[in-house]
Amino acid sequence: MERDTRDDPDGRGTRDLPDAEAAPDGADHLIRLRDRGFEDRPVELVPTERIVVDFDDFSPRSDGEDEDYVRTLAETEAEFPPILVHRATMTVVDGAHRLRAACLRGADHITARFFEGDLATARLLAVATNVTHGRPLSTDDRIAAARRILAAHPSWADRAVAALAGLSAKAVARLRDGTGLEAGAFRIGRDGRSRPVDASQRRELAGELIRSDPGASLRQIAARAGLAPATVADVRARIRRGESPVPDRGRGRAAARAREPVPPGQRRVPPASTGQPLADDEVLRLFDALRRDPSLRFSDAGRSVLRVLDACAVIARDGGRIAATVPPHCRESLAQLAHGYAGIWNRLAHDLTGGESERIASLGA
Template sequence: MDSTGIDITALPVVEIELSRLSSVCSPRTSGEDPEHVETLLSAGTELPPILVHRPTMQVIDGLHRLKVAQVRGDTKIVARLVDGTDADAFVLAVEANIRHGLPLSLADRKRAAAQIIGTHPQWSDRRVASATGISAGTVADLRRHGGESGNEARIGRDGRIRPVDGSEGRRLAAELIRSDPGLSLRQVAKQVGISPETVRDVRGRLERGESPTRDGSRRLRAKPEPLRWTEPDFCRAVDRDRLAVLERLKADPALRLTEAGRILLRLLAMHSLDGREWGRILHGVPPHWGSVVAGFARDHARVWAEFADCLENRTTDLAAG
């Protein structure tokens, strides 16, 4: 299911005459890549259906496959037809071009994000980011530079409508953090309905004695209630089955006998400590370095999350093509 709510794989495959198709919908400003066309030609395999916007007959996804068909002298090509607005068709074109085939350049993705902000102003930064393959922070910058006045609420990737200011969500997150400081950022975010980064900001404000809202000038009138410490159960983070899988990974020559593979195995082993070790490390951090080490831990967690996303996307792309 794409950001527009369309399940592309459920659309029937039909044959369309090449003469009926247009390519003006493409977000790829550089046009066709001759080397990629040549690669597709030399592959000699049957290419997947292209995606076409039925009302305009514009090619949403598959310009290089269309070029291959033209070079081969074909008169028809297999395609899936999608209905909807021109704006939704452009979103589908962007999403398709960042998921497989020849990736869009960063400049093209930024231009696409700026266009989607204009046609879908109610979408959240994260939803636009998910559709264009850039960070939510970059989308926020594009939104600010574009002079958008802002909506009272935006629609997130999960389809839920949330207020832009998020004051109520921040207040609820603050209450939850005070009642159970051991909850992770994602646990709080899921319960309250805000992003983990917003929860991180709220936690930091509480630690500094500030209001959880973004009005930095407004300090809490009373001394904040100290967060009640709950000893974390790191044993929950250790998956015994996953540790067994790690042993099999160590025995695989494809990993064990390559430099990149050995680095990966060391990293995986390093992060597979049992609960007692994690607890010992936790209590070994000097209090005056607590915030600094926590910052490193969260940064590394974000790196691992991005690594996981990229790995899953690459695996999906390889399986599809």
């Protein structure tokens, strides 16, 4: 079946029809399948006895079913969203706990949408959906998910694997080093493009081109250096700051800053556990998943957390408008306060992951 381009004449964001699910073209294919939520698929009422739960092959959850979480879901009065099932094997891709909770309620049918793709894609899609939906994955489970993706697609770029597994690209790189997989000279990014693993020489060339022709556009330099325009933009920004075009050469200065003394009564802000900041749409998608989680919605503590997150979601949606309406004499103070709150959130992220970076580093060693 062909791609449906009726809503996208230029073909940039084409929506795959069912037959296209059987031919994934990279990590971005899985991410698009995961993030669109299969809302365009019809909802069917399926007998629970026909559905298979396979925690070994389809789920990254090493501890299997969480009985406490199942009971929490079953005791709520909320109607469960449809689960996602692999049509060919009738195996749950996303929603195993919802299925168990429905059975605990005594239901003999459950609403479901179907994934029509092949078995290998269904398994990876199960990993991708479990990272962002339902009960959050532990650090160990996300590590296991990344290893599973690397084993299936060793040529996928670290950032592509990280987006699926819920880790940072640096964490995935350390895991890759510890797997013994063939590194290869090129990696395939989320956009499907193949890029060299070591881009330092290309960055150096881009730096020389920027210095010799400051008026050249990002795309012109990118084409000549064999880099993405976004990478060239990073090189240009580094040169303007007086830094090397190659990020690795700036680590010494970062380490020196990390050794600077912290003022009395203050705490050093640790690096964010997920490495790269999320885009605004990713933030809103994660918040939407959390606010639908019954374990948060139906407890006092959980509702308090969701209220705080809702305020942050407002900023993610309307940050530009908010900034434009702040009186000029308040801008500097508000900016300082925002930086301060960012540090507090950063510490919370570090505390929530329990030193994830250190554990991943030890596992990849």
